[in-house]
Amino acid sequence: AQTVTQSQPEMSVQEAETVTLSCTYDTSESDYYLFWYKQPPSRQMILVIRQEAYKQQNATENRFSVNFQKAAKSFSLKISDSQLGDAAMYFCAYNPGNQFYFGTGTSLTVIP
Amino acid sequence: KAGVTQTPRYLIKTRGQQVTLSCSPISGHRSVSWYQQTPGQGLQFLFEYFSETQRNKGNFPGRFSGRQFSNSRSEMNVSTLELGDSALYLCASSLGMNTEAFFGQGTRLTVV
Numbered sequence: 001a002q003t004v005t006q007s008q009p010e011m012s013v014q015e016a017e018t019v020t021l022s023c024t025y026d027t028s029e030s031d032y033y034l035f036w037y038k039q040p041p042s043r044q045m046i047l048v049i050r051q052e053a054y055k056q057q058n059a060t061e062n063r064f065s066v067n068f069q070k071a072a073k074s075f076s077l078k079i080s081d082s083q084l085g086d087a088a089m090y091f092c093a094y095n096p097g098n099q100f101y102f103g104t105g106t107s108l109t110v111i112p
Numbered sequence: 113k114a115g116v117t118q119t120p121r122y123l124i125k126t127r128g129q130q131v132t133l134s135c136s137p138i139s140g141h142r143s144v145s146w147y148q149q150t151p152g153q154g155l156q157f158l159f160e161y162f163s164e165t166q167r168n169k170g171n172f173p174g175r176f177s178g179r180q181f182s183n184s185r186s187e188m189n190v191s192t193l194e195l196g197d198s199a200l201y202l203c204a205s206s207l208g209m210n211t212e213a214f215f216g217q218g219t220r221l222t223v224v
Contacts, residue, residue, distance in 0.1 A: 045215035
């Protein structure tokens with residue numbers, strides 16, 4: 001079974017600080033894609049960052065970076081210099097090529 | 113260019129009725145996927161269409177169906193509505209299933 005686990009239902013971070021959101025997944029596939037999506041109160045899911053499993057280098061998008069550990073099936077998201085606009089629900093997602101499997105989400109609060 | 117458009121944004125239906133939701137993908141995107149989001153079950157995959165063909169289907173009863181038109185617009189239909197069908201229904205479009213998915217703002221369905 002292909003599952004995605006986010007063990008932190010809620011996280012908080014001080015503005016300008018760094019926070020790391022955890023994600024693990026279970027799969028027998030060797031080639032797949034991993035994503036972090038953000039869902040603010042407006043409900044629209046927005047892509048934060050994407051990682052191809054065949055790439056060893058960790059993806060980075062401005063203040064967002066990932067720590068991808070393929071052997072451990074771990075895919076954490078690091079947000080640096082947190083901003084108030086980062087407050088949202090964050091979903092980790094796995095895609096082996098036919099559909100997205102989402103985790104249960106982590107609600108991130110940014111404290112001014 | 114325009115994003116993914118879902119209509120209507122909000123819908124209230126009575127048990128036993130049927131409902132049709134619409135999704136217009138980003139121009140050029142031929143893959144459209146549907147997801148159900150509830151507080152209890154999280155984000156669950158309903159089905160995916162590519163060039164008018166259903167390529168993949170999630171574990172939902174036959175009351176949930178969909179289709180895709182030649183212009184890539186997609187509709188999903190839920191017949192004989194149940195209270196448990198109350199959810200946010202999200203549509204996502206992409207160039208292919210292993211590429212970035214762009215989500216619409218969703219349709220909030222309430223069954224009373």
